[in-house]
Amino acid sequence: MSTMAYPAKDRPWVEKAEELAAGFAPAAAQTDQEAALPKDNLRRLFDAGLDAAILPEEQGGAGLSFRAFGRIVFEIARGCPATACIWLMNTGAAETLIALSSPETSARYVREFRQGKRFANALSEPTSGNLFLNPVQEAERLPGGDWKLEGAKRFVSGAELADYFLINVSIDGAPAFFGVERDDTLEIHDIWDALGMRGTRSQLIGFRGARLKRENRLGPPPEGRQNLIGLGLPWLSLGIAQAAYDALKEHARTKTLGATGKPLSHAQWIQFETAAVHARLTAAKLLAEHTLALADEGSAETNILALEAKILANQIAKDIAELGIRVGGGLAYTKALPFERHFRDAQAGGLMAYSSELCHLFVGQYELGVQEPG
Ligand SMILES: Cc1cc2nc3c(=O)[nH]c(=O)nc-3n(C[C@H](O)[C@H](O)[C@H](O)COP(=O)(O)OP(=O)(O)OC[C@H]3O[C@@H](n4cnc5c(N)ncnc54)[C@H](O)[C@@H]3O)c2cc1C
Structure with missing residues (x-):
């Protein structure tokens, strides 16, 4: 794509993505037909350092520019759209959790993300659909300051691979965001007999009393934060x-x-x-x-x-x-x-x-x- 400019320091990352994505293309039809998670593709992206590259340099990343990030999503999607969708959700959820959590929780997410733990966005509710930033599922306050969620999230791309979920709930009628670690209160339901993007396996997750820990609640985004x-x-x-x-x-x-x-x-x-x-x-x-x-x-x-x-x-x-x-x-x-x-x-x-x-x-x-x- 000749038009797209990005900083020269990001060139090696874009080239890695181009090279990997060209290798993803031949199997994209099979991933679609089998509705199979493109695990190998995701592992190759991680092994090439592309996941961690989105982090700022002080967190061990490459401080990738948004321009290079967009170009990388483009290249991966050109080869295998399901891989690109899961990769976008993984990096996007991780970045949000890292940027908006308390310093201790954030440092833990950085460690986990850099070691290959996977993150997913569990924001869409069966009821609130597109207006996912205004969840209607109310969390229940527990003694001691934590909350509990009995509810469901839908269309969570790469859910079956995820170790951590970025979720949102309503607390006293206002949206609140949390990081939730996978445990046995989370049930993944296979709903993904989809028209397209079949390899994303964007499943429904039942939260059966999932604990929303006070220390894992996200702070408000700073002015001008990019998503x-x-x-x-x-x-x-x-x-x-x-x-x-x-x-x-x-x-x-x-x-x-x-x-x-x-x-x-x-x-x-x-x-x-x-x-x-x-x-x-x-x-x-x-x-x-x-x-x-x-x-x-x-x-x-x-x-x-x-x-x-x-x-x-x-x-x-x-x-x-x-x-x-x-x-x-x-x-x-x-x-x-x-x-x-x-x-x-x-x-x-x-x-x-x-x-x-x-x-x-x-x-x-x-x-x-x-x-x-x-
Ligand atoms: C391939 C794929 C991957 C996804 N991955 C994820 C993921 O990883 N994590 C996640 O949280 N979600 C994910 N989603 C969910 C997605 O981002 C949407 O939030 C979800 O599809 C919207 O909800 P809904 O389908 O119930 O649609 P609804 O919001 O119910 O929309 C139905 C129709 O109503 C219209 N509509 C909705 N609200 C209004 C309004 N206020 N005024 C007028 N019209 C309106 C819409 O345009 C649409 O035409 C994914 C979806 C797909 C298809």
Whole structure:
């Protein structure tokens, strides 16, 4: 991707991700078909030091820029979207727990994360859905200052591998965030017979009296804090979009139309539609890249821009995958060509919080100066 700039010090990390992701691509169809956790891919990313690289240098990391982080999510998603989704959730949950916990708890998470323990986001509730920052499941206060949760979280990517969960609950009607270590009060229910992103195995977790320890409660985020997952999500869709685009080009150039004896790329409608999606893919990447450049500067503007970047990225991924199916024809309706998988995987981005619809609502309200939603 020629347009994307990131600091030179981050180049080795991006190159490692590119190299690893190229190796993930051949098995992506099998991961999808078997709905299998891409454990080996995740282990390779960890062994290459990419997980720890997101930490600041004083915590033994590489102090990776947001621009390089986005590019890494993009490259992994281009090779295997399920791997990219779990990796984004693992690094995002770990970063939040490390950044917002007390110094003692944070130091423990740093140690565990650097040793390969895995983290997951367990924020979505069956009832509050997209409005995951406003949980409705009320925690019960215990004598001594801890709390207890009887409830459930849904769509927890990589849940079966996770050692720690970032969760949220309502305490006296206000949202509260905790780190929770896996124990036998957590029950994982297999609900993931999914349309796409099947290797994420984003399961339902039952919390059967899970103890929310006072010392593991997160503090409030400092002013201007950037959120790794919010910034990374557009790149998950852009990686899928790029994989679909690459496959489309390859197919159009190599498949000959029997009647004309020429490759599909000579069909005018395909040239026209390729140009249209390519222009939008480039624009979506540039907006997502601009958002990350501002995040690296600590700008508060990223709150809205990240939503706009997500809108464009989610839609272009779906549109390129759909074009791939049309260009591929009947065979693209089968697993003989990769487009049906791209098409299924591409639906996830717009559903993942904030959904495309909610992103539109928030951006529209911001632009129109609407304070109270209608
Ligand atoms: C592949 C995948 C991986 C995921 N991984 C994780 C994970 O690791 N951790 C995690 O916590 N969650 C995860 N999620 C959950 C995801 O991020 C969303 O939070 C969840 O899908 C939204 O809840 P819901 O599906 O019940 O949708 P709802 O929120 O019930 O949405 C249903 C519809 O209503 C619309 N809608 C919702 N709220 C409003 C509103 N206020 N006004 C107007 N329209 C509205 C939505 O746009 C949508 O069209 C994952 C989801 C997917 C698909």
